[in-house]
Amino acid sequence: MEPAARLDNNHQLALKDFPYIIRWRDDRCKRCGRCTAVCPMLSIEPAVVLQRVVQSESPLPEPKAVRKVVTIVRQVTDINRYCTGCATCNLVCPNDAIEPEYNPQHKFLFHKNRGGHPFRRGGRRNDPAPSTLERLKFTRISMLTDPALDAGRHEFRIRTYLGRILPPEELPIRIVNGKAEIDKTSGKFIPPVREIYPVMIGSMSIGALSPTMWEGLAMGITYLNEVEGMPVVMCSGEGGMPQRLLRSRFLKYFIPQIASGYFGWDEIVRAIPHMVEDPCAIEIKYGQGAKPGDGGLLMAHKVLKLISEIRGVPMGVDLPSPPTHQTKYSIEESVAKMIQSMSMAWGFRVPVYPKISGSRTAKAVLNNLVRNPYAAALSIDGEDGGTGAAYNVSMDKMGHPIASNVRECYLDLVAQGKQNELPLIAAGGAGKQGNLAANAAALFMLGASAVSIGKYIMQAAAGCFGDEYNRCNVCNLGRCPRGITTQDPRLYRRLDPDKVAERVVEVFKSLDVELKKIFAPMGRSTELPIGMSDGLSADDHAVAERLQISYAC
Amino acid sequence: MCRLAALTSEEYISPMENILALETMKEGHDGSGMGLILKNLGGEFEELKDYPILSGICSKDGLHAMDDYLNKAGFKLQYTWTPKIRPRKGIVRRDYYFARVYDYPDEYRDKSFEEKEDLLLRTRIALRKMGEADESIIVFSFYPDILTLKEVGDPLELGEFFGLDNSTLKAKIIFAQGRQNTNYAINLYACHPFFIQGYGSMTNGENTAFVPIREFLTGKGFHGYMGYNSDSEVFTHILHYTCRMLGLPLIYYKDVITPLKASEIEEREDREVVWHLKTALRPLCIDGPNCVIGFTPDGTCFMVQDSKKLRPGVVGGVKGKYALMSEECGLDSAIPERDRSLDIFPMKYDMVIVSPEAKEVRVWNQRQGWTTTIS
């Protein structure tokens, strides 16, 4: 018998405790070492082991047990080097000799708090169950009146408005010789309104994103506008924008974001006199669906030269954005003052709107905005939104699903007759399972004027590995294996910005076709079917009741 | 799809002309009902133009309740018209069809017409609500110089049922709709044409944007924006909202229901206002396959199509009498003597406008402006 001391592995974890177990095939592996070199977590390592092998070397079977020293690839059982299941090892393996396998019985969350540090990560809410949006179908097919619309033949205008829309009664209109005109002498302020594509790319900062990723997105957006005639816009995320872009005519396709850290805003404000175009809008971030009530943090190792220049900070320091805008007492004050000052900075020519996390209190914020004539929209980010870095508990357990949140806000506006005045932008989970067009269309019909996407475009345009089984999701560590969320040049050079841009264009063009395929049979082509709730059904009674739509089974 | 037949004339004409036109378009409606609105009435009503006419149907009990209500409110009955009913197989006769002319309550005598209109609207809605549950009172309109008749059945048979073929009932503007019942239960409140405060319209097709439009209109807090048993009632209310509430000229109705795209708006002289209207009235975009025929208080009649022109519709006639019809055969029946080469088939940007007293027909094109086609 072995002495007890040699069998005491009590304080180690078993592979079975880990969420992903590496399946490595000795017979296929040629020991090239690519997998161990590429693993962002250092979860696998080459090892030398002594093996007992039964083999026969003669023409007739003469099995012999021999002991051999062999090199293998071994998964480590250090919780801090857990395998994230990203499958980069599999990607680079020339022989398909290695792949991670999900282990549904893992005990990861019981152990990932060493040193008293709760589990922090990037990515999304780890809940693979279909979201409410997946439970909605478009059931009002226009069969009453033939011919219905033809998605291939008819003209469709898939556009929306971003900006505060004055009710028609308040427009300073006068009639001269049977024609209406805007009475310029009235002195009435007509807020700026942009016509944009109703699906936009939501706020992801340069910093959170790698320079190649951000550049790829920005190029894709610009191409869509300039060449395809699709006015898709993109929000910068906190942390500023490159000076060259700020001073270019392409600025009109971008929405600079200001958040509680105010990073990058010295540079933006200084660029204002040099701007040749106004930005599309300004987003003020108050909350984020993935981590409501939690601030942001760009870790020191991500703050390299480019980031320090854009943000106007020294290199290599942690950049925390507090959860609240600390110069203000309350959200009312904050919203009012910030909207006012941002509007003023651009001479009231640019729509300014806040973004909040999905919450049961969203209606209260909404009603504040309704009374503020300068508030241009409200962006609500539901719990299925993504993030670069957060505590696991915030991501998984905090927040409000977007479907009912946006619906109740819309119905609240309807009750006040103001549903067309303050556009709602819905974010957080559109396209979670790949059905972007269907999810976006459902959100419009629930009352959203526009939909904002983040994770979807990262997955579709740059092949982000992350999923709701906590695959990868290490965007916070600066070790993104795809080069999407890292500032390490060795990693981000893996990502070709031209290819990202190309994919952005492809994604939006196919989205456009799919939206037409939804709208055509429903008989809608001229204006976005915002609030067309009779078009939707849920496969669940309670969902239908909550959303005030029909139930179909 | 329902069939529509509207006539506007400088002479008084009989509603049978519309009904016969509907008869020629018969394959387009299933005889499940007919609605008639007569405006600028002749015959016995000619002398009573200043007094509001309450049109509707009620049961015996409903009649008592209605009389009570109107008496209490101070309305004084001046004249009653009832059709001479000739029972027809297949038409279920209701107790009492009426068009009753009232004088305003004394305290309203010196009030403005707007205040009187408001009273009439509130009274109509009150009566409607009183009788809605048991269908004891159905009221279609309560307004000066407007008479409405609606019933379930085939239009030609209904014409005979109401004795319209030898009645003195005549008017200068007559709108008729032959109903194609869809999956909704037959409810007379769902039957076109619809009317509110001087504005009337009828439509065929399906209003796919009904819910957002209804929510926008009801959100305006105006008590008349109610009902909506048919998704087409909103077309009348949009007309009322555009012209009366917002005070816009009629041509902007077209810009409201079928807004131009941004690049087309750029071509317009009034681009700024058109753009602001497009954004501010976004929920009123109709978006469905629809042809709308309507009239305004001054007796202007018009026809517009949806933004794809997915429905038939034709306007034609001779000076002094024009027809706005779903189909050419209806036009042939109503005004056979016209020059057919002048018939107008409005396309997606067009609004055909026939001036009061059927003097001339002009076409307003959202992109090209005015052309006069028949005068």
Ligand code: SF4
């Ligand atoms: S799946 Fe990813 S984390 Fe796991 S071993 Fe392979 S490369 Fe490393």
Ligand code: SF4
């Ligand atoms: S691939 Fe990069 S961006 Fe995607 S989950 Fe992994 S670390 Fe995050």
